[in-house]
């Protein structure tokens with residue numbers, strides 16, 4: 001699977017949102033939900049520290065906003081574009097929203113649920129399966145995470 005030009009444009013926006021998360025002390029992860037025409041329907045950045053909410057991952061925030069703006073929990077025809085491979089919770093949220101497609105940046109070998117540790121999005125035991133495009137702008141997404149954690153370690 002290869003990313004479309006619309007995916008790449010959406011990923012640019014997700015990377016900006018990741019930077020905004022880092023500026024507030026959250027792990028830099030950004031996400032957008034785009035419709036079939038590439039229009040952004042919802043945006044999110046990791047807000048876990050900012051809101052003290054363990055579920056406020058960028059993907060969940062973006063899915064909630066997209067559902068609000070579209071007036072439906074059912075996000076058929078939309079794509080989630082996120083800078084980091086979704087975790088188990090976020091992959092679960094993608095299934096709940098019936099998204100047909102996920103595009104992500106950096107792989108997450110320790111917690112990824114879209115092909116690294118788990119493959120929740122393409123588990124044949126589940127009724128809904130998702131097309132996954134991973135490693136899009138991977139270098140840029142990884143560099144942000146690396147820089148964030150490098151600074152944290154220096155501060156210890």
Ligand SMILES: [Zn+2]
Nearest residue numbers: 057086087090
């Ligand atoms: Zn997550």
